[in-house]
Amino acid sequence: MDLDIAAALIAVAEAMRPARDPWWIIGSAAVVLLGGATSVADIDVLTSRRDAEALVLWLGLTVAAPDRHPQFRSRLFARWQRADRDxxxxxxxxxxxxxxxxxMTPRTRQARPVATSTVYVPGRAEMIAILTRFGRDKDRERAHILECTGAPG
Structure with missing residues (x-):
């Protein structure tokens, strides 16, 4: 795993430590954590609205305007801009x-170590289903990577 990705994941694990509800890394970073090889432009954290609100407040972030994506949107969305990965x-x-x-709340939650920290991802089969459901070309490609790796999880 790229050191920048690892550093960002460690920061996420630390920031999410006070979370009251389950949270997950999804998207390309989850593919990497589940053993697939793909590029990671940013790290996607899926959490409850209340934990997202607390995180935004704690990090001093600005909540983004509501997204009007035709397939998916969050009740609360914010971008934590970091030097290593957004x-x-x-x-x-x-x-x-x-x-x-x-x-969209995953049913599975698997711990993945990153150095001395822990992050969480949906199980591999569920992550494949999530990526497939997102339906974008890049998501279908990542689902295919996970299907082909046979990595545990």
């Missing part, structure tokens, strides 16, 4: 299900 904080991620929006 961290995108998604409080209560929702996915489009026809005309309705459904909360």
């Amino acid at each position: 961290v995108e904080i998604m409080g209560e991620l929702r996915l489009a299900d026809g005309p309705a929006w459904q909360s």
Whole structure:
């Protein structure tokens, strides 16, 4: 794993230590944590709205304007700009299900060590399903990477 990615993940683990609800790393960083090889432009943190609000306050971040993405959006979204990797904080991620929006909360949660810290990811099969459901080309590519690696998780 790239040292910049590891440093950012360690910072996320430290920032999420007071979290009251489960949280996960998803997206490309989760693919890497689950044994896949892909580029990681930023780190996506999925958490509850209340933990996202507390994190934004603690880090002194600005909440982004509501996203109008046609497939997914968060009730609260903020970007933690770091020198090593930006961290995108998604409080209560929702996915489009026809005309309705459904909360997307993973059912699986696996601990992954990063140096002396711990971060959490959905299980590999669930991460594949999440990426597939996102439906973008880059997400389908990452799902395929996880399907082909046979990495544990």
